[in-house]
Amino acid sequence: MYKIVRKEVFSQIIKLMDIEAPKVAKSCQAGQFIILRIDEEGERIPLTIADFDREKGTITIVFQEVGKTTEQLGAMEEGQFIQDFVGPLGEPSHIEKFGTVLVVGGGVGIAPVHPIAKALKEAGNHVVGIIGSRTKELLFWEDKMRAACTELHVTTDDGSYARKGFGTDVIKEIAETRGKENIALVIAIGPQPMMKACCNVTREYGLKTVVSLNALMVDGTGMCGCCRVSVDGQTKFVCVDGPEFDGHQVDWAELSKRGAYFREEEQRSKEKKHTCKCGCGGGK
Amino acid sequence: MTDTPKQKKQIVPNKAPMPAQDPAVRAKNFSEVATGYTRETAVAEAQRCLQCKKEPCRQGCPVEVDIPSFLKMAAEGDFAGAIAKIKEKNALPAVCGRVCPQENQCEKYCTLGKKHEPVGIGRVERFCADLELETGVKLPEVAPPTGIKVAVVGSGPAGLTCASDLAKLGYKVTVFEALHVAGGVLMYGIPEFRLPKAVVQAEVQNLKKLGVDIDVNSVVGKFSTVDELMEAGFDAVFIGTGAGLPYFMKIPGENLCGVYSANEFLTRTNLMKAYKFPDYDTPIKIGAKVAVLGGGNVAMDAARTALRLGAEESWIVYRRSDKELPARHEEVEHAHEEGVKFALLTSPTRINGDDSGVVKSMECLKYELGEPDASGRRSPVAIKGSEYIMEVDTVVVAIGQGPNPLVPRTTKGLEINKKGNIVASVETGATSKPGVYAGGDVVTGAATVIMAMGAGKIGARSIHEYLQSKKA
Numbered sequence: 063m064y065k066i067v068r069k070e071v072f073s074q075i076i077k078l079m080d081i082e083a084p085k086v087a088k089s090c091q092a093g094q095f096i097i098l099r100i101d102e103e104g105e106r107i108p109l110t111i112a113d114f115d116r117e118k119g120t121i122t123i124v125f126q127e128v129g130k131t132t133e134q135l136g137a138m139e140e141g142q143f144i145q146d147f148v149g150p151l152g153e154p155s156h157i158e159k160f161g162t163v164l165v166v167g168g169g170v171g172i173a174p175v176h177p178i179a180k181a182l183k184e185a186g187n188h189v190v191g192i193i194g195s196r197t198k199e200l201l202f203w204e205d206k207m208r209a210a211c212t213e214l215h216v217t218t219d220d221g222s223y224a225r226k227g228f229g230t231d232v233i234k235e236i237a238e239t240r241g242k243e244n245i246a247l248v249i250a251i252g253p254q255p256m257m258k259a260c261c262n263v264t265r266e267y268g269l270k271t272v273v274s275l276n277a278l279m280v281d282g283t284g285m286c287g288c289c290r291v292s293v294d295g296q297t298k299f300v301c302v303d304g305p306e307f308d309g310h311q312v313d314w315a316e317l318s319k320r321g322a323y324f325r326e327e328e329q330r331s332k333e334k335k336h337t338c339k340c341g342c343g344g345g346k
Numbered sequence: 347m348t349d350t351p352k353q354k355k356q357i358v359p360n361k362a363p364m365p366a367q368d369p370a371v372r373a374k375n376f377s378e379v380a381t382g383y384t385r386e387t388a389v390a391e392a393q394r395c396l397q398c399k400k401e402p403c404r405q406g407c408p409v410e411v412d413i414p415s416f417l418k419m420a421a422e423g424d425f426a427g428a429i430a431k432i433k434e435k436n437a438l439p440a441v442c443g444r445v446c447p448q449e450n451q452c453e454k455y456c457t458l459g460k461k462h463e464p465v466g467i468g469r470v471e472r473f474c475a476d477l478e479l480e481t482g483v484k485l486p487e488v489a490p491p492t493g494i495k496v497a498v499v500g501s502g503p504a505g506l507t508c509a510s511d512l513a514k515l516g517y518k519v520t521v522f523e524a525l526h527v528a529g530g531v532l533m534y535g536i537p538e539f540r541l542p543k544a545v546v547q548a549e550v551q552n553l554k555k556l557g558v559d560i561d562v563n564s565v566v567g568k569f570s571t572v573d574e575l576m577e578a579g580f581d582a583v584f585i586g587t588g589a590g591l592p593y594f595m596k597i598p599g600e601n602l603c604g605v606y607s608a609n610e611f612l613t614r615t616n617l618m619k620a621y622k623f624p625d626y627d628t629p630i631k632i633g634a635k636v637a638v639l640g641g642g643n644v645a646m647d648a649a650r651t652a653l654r655l656g657a658e659e660s661w662i663v664y665r666r667s668d669k670e671l672p673a674r675h676e677e678v679e680h681a682h683e684e685g686v687k688f689a690l691l692t693s694p695t696r697i698n699g700d701d702s703g704v705v706k707s708m709e710c711l712k713y714e715l716g717e718p719d720a721s722g723r724r725s726p727v728a729i730k731g732s733e734y735i736m737e738v739d740t741v742v743v744a745i746g747q748g749p750n751p752l753v754p755r756t757t758k759g760l761e762i763n764k765k766g767n768i769v770a771s772v773e774t775g776a777t778s779k780p781g782v783y784a785g786g787d788v789v790t791g792a793a794t795v796i797m798a799m800g801a802g803k804i805g806a807r808s809i810h811e812y813l814q815s816k817k818a
């Protein structure tokens with residue numbers, strides 16, 4: 063059992079938790095993820111490692127409530143336990159001194175880019191952080207990102223905070239004003255449409271772009287093939303070959319179709335919770 | 347039967363039939379198909395044994411269970427004695443009694459089988475084991491603690507057997523398992539209706555009672571490498587990580603929605619209990635018509651599972667003819683009885699999808715059998731112009747599995763063959779790396795439960811010798 067030692071509520075749908083998992087905390091690196099299962103009936107869901115504390119033996123996760131499991135998790139409190147928590151999974155981000163790197167985090171994707179930005183800066187890169195969300199209420203970790211990056215740009219889609227617009231606007235601007243040859247790498251993490259949009263922009267400028275794919279997963283160890291995706295015409299398993307890939311090579315249409323396959327069931331699962339008989343009021 | 351022992355024993359020609367759920371009923375539920383012998387039938391079946399001096403049956407068993415002795419005890423109603431005898435060699439009798447391919451192993455060599463049906467060795471073995479599980483298991487003796495730590499990677503039959511034998515010798519064993527439960531394929535692959543998960547977990551609990559620690563949620567190669575485990579104080583390591591990497595056909599359309607590997611299909615159903623969705627959260631989606639590609643045990647399990655999940659039609663699509671089906675005869679028969687259909691001498695060349703990327707049909711080619719190939723099987727040859735379209739909603743690819751590369755990739759100095767299997771001695775399980783032993787599917791490629799257990803036993807014996815000689 064894995065204890066929730068701290069919970070922070072960023073907004074109604076975005077929450078942070080520190081989970082006691084010393085084995086994971088000991089060896090994890092930026093870019094890797096964990097899989098958790100809340101209880102006996104639970105589904106295994108992947109979440110990126112947003113931060114870690116090797117001394118305390120804790121892993122930080124930040125998640126957005128989108129369905130049954132994330133809502134159930136969001137309803138849990140400090141001191142409660144999660145049944146299964148396995149990691150670190152996936153390959154770590156490739157960190158070296160590239161030069162100037164644009165690190166783009168969209169929505170809940172701000173969390174996973176944080177450790178990558180930190181590691182890149184430690185490796186001597188000029189890290190340009192670009193974070194954005196739909197609206198002010200959904201923005202988090204501006205302070206942490208400011209500390210992790212060399213410079214930080216913030217956007218909201220609706221202009222309720224900072225600059226109005228999208229991360230892609232900032233990428234364009236920087237590529238135009240500073241010159242594309244002065245940008246070594248772009249890393250973009252967030253919802254699929256956001257990553258795809260970033261890739262469309264960076265393709266124009268010929269900027270190498272790494273994305274972190276959120277395919278559906280079951281085991282996360284290369285055993286089931288549920289997470290397969292076509293990259294450069296070849297089938298890859300996101301959980302062991304990734305989760306990071308060259309965004310210009312990813313078959314986004316396939317990824318998004320595969321991600322939608324269980325939508326009906328996900329809806330049923332979410333509705334079921336509200337009729338549960340245990341008296342918990344739907345939190346389960 | 348007469349009372350005079352000298353007189354020749356009257357032969358009962360046929361095996362006592364295994365009671366089973368009616369095919370029409372069972373094809374719709376996940377309860378165990380074969381319901382097991384009663385005490386009376388078990389005694390009667392054991393009495394069929396001729397007690398052959400040469401014990402041919404025993405040579406057919408990969409772990410050499412003392413079959414004549416346990417059958418003799420069972421015939422006398424001494425089931426406690428019988429199970430103790432079995433357990434001298436076989437740590438998981440309730441599992442083996444159910445899933446061993448007995449017709450190719452112990453029962454194949456049974457003298458009775460020459461003219462009649464062989465003794466139902468597996469069935470009696472299963473009865474003895476189930477009875478013990480029901481009435482409480484007597485734990486074997488454990489040697490005094492040696493204070494030496496051994497790590498076992500993977501909790502399939504190879505790892506569990508190795509851990510059990512080492513624990514009995516007084517070693518402090520920790521089993522590291524990637525998934526959230528122990529058991530390997532016994533938990534995630536073989537369906538509930540052939541091997542109830544409660545039976546597997548009962549065996550795992552017994553192992554824990556011997557003092558073995560089982561660390562689930564522990565992916566070796568990720569939280570720690572084999573080398574790091576050894577630095578952390580494990581004096582020897584046994585690798586039994588199985589053959590869990592699913593192969594695909596590499597035909598167009600294989601990444602469409604509704605195309606599952608057999609591993610995903612079975613894992614969702616068995617390990618994650620998708621058949622109880624939405625009481626369990628993990629879903630599985632199944633169309634009206636399912637095609638399972640392949641003809642082995644895994645394919646039969648998938649095809650039978652598909653029916654239970656509500657498919658109207660479940661098809662086995664296999665390149666060769668029914669004679670070449672690699673699955674156990676009994677499994678093929680059960681599949682037929684339950685209504686699984688067979689498209690033999692057929693292989694898909696492409697899978698087609700609709701606008702939302704969901705499977706809707708397969709393009710297939712018809713085959714005929716040509717000359718025997720290296721394996722002695724007649725190889726299939728495509729018939730020109732035989733293309734046709736098979737409408738399907740779900741495709742399960744069950745054409746085999748390879749070893750998971752996670753441990754080989756992260757372990758320094760571990761020799762691997764071309765297929766990615768760990769190279770280990772058949773006699774000792776020793777790998778190219780001192781102190782590291784391996785066995786089971788990760789060495790042999792996909793094989794059987796009892797073979798994996800045999801390898802686990804050998805590994806334990808060698809690790810014991812290695813640690814003794816190191817101490818000396």
Ligand SMILES: Cc1cc2nc3c(=O)[nH]c(=O)nc-3n(C[C@H](O)[C@H](O)[C@H](O)COP(=O)(O)OP(=O)(O)OC[C@H]3O[C@@H](n4cnc5c(N)ncnc54)[C@H](O)[C@@H]3O)c2cc1C
Nearest residue numbers: 107108109110125126128129130131132276277278321328
């Ligand atoms: C490697 C990896 C890292 C991830 N990291 C994070 C993270 O740090 N924070 C975070 O909030 N989410 C992350 N996700 C997504 C997260 O796993 C899903 O949101 C979660 O599984 C949804 O479960 P659910 O039961 O709440 O919703 P469901 O009812 O299962 O799904 C609701 C919606 O979410 C989509 N969805 C379901 N599973 C996934 C999935 N595995 N990936 C993407 N979308 C999915 C569905 O298509 C559906 O639209 C990550 C996914 C992957 C593969």
Ligand SMILES: Cc1cc2nc3c(=O)[nH]c(=O)nc-3n(C[C@H](O)[C@H](O)[C@H](O)COP(=O)(O)OP(=O)(O)OC[C@H]3O[C@@H](n4cnc5c(N)ncnc54)[C@H](O)[C@@H]3O)c2cc1C
Nearest residue numbers: 500502503504524530531535566588786787793794795798
């Ligand atoms: C669907 C199906 C049906 C079958 N039916 C039969 C049958 O009827 N009769 C029969 O005799 N055989 C059958 N087999 C074959 C039999 O199950 C296998 O030969 C046997 O389980 C192999 O045992 P093993 O211990 O080598 O590996 P496995 O049972 O595969 O166990 C390996 C374990 O190691 C774990 N692991 C892998 N990598 C790591 C890692 N890096 N760190 C930690 N843990 C790890 C895995 O999660 C798994 O739990 C069947 C196989 C399948 C797939």
Ligand code: SF4
Nearest residue numbers: 407442446451452468
């Ligand atoms: S373990 Fe398997 S092969 Fe050996 S006697 Fe039992 S059923 Fe037969």
Ligand code: SF4
Nearest residue numbers: 395396398403456457
């Ligand atoms: S070969 Fe058959 S009859 Fe002979 S001892 Fe073995 S089980 Fe009994």
Ligand code: FES
Nearest residue numbers: 282284286287301
């Ligand atoms: S999630 Fe099963 S192989 Fe990647």
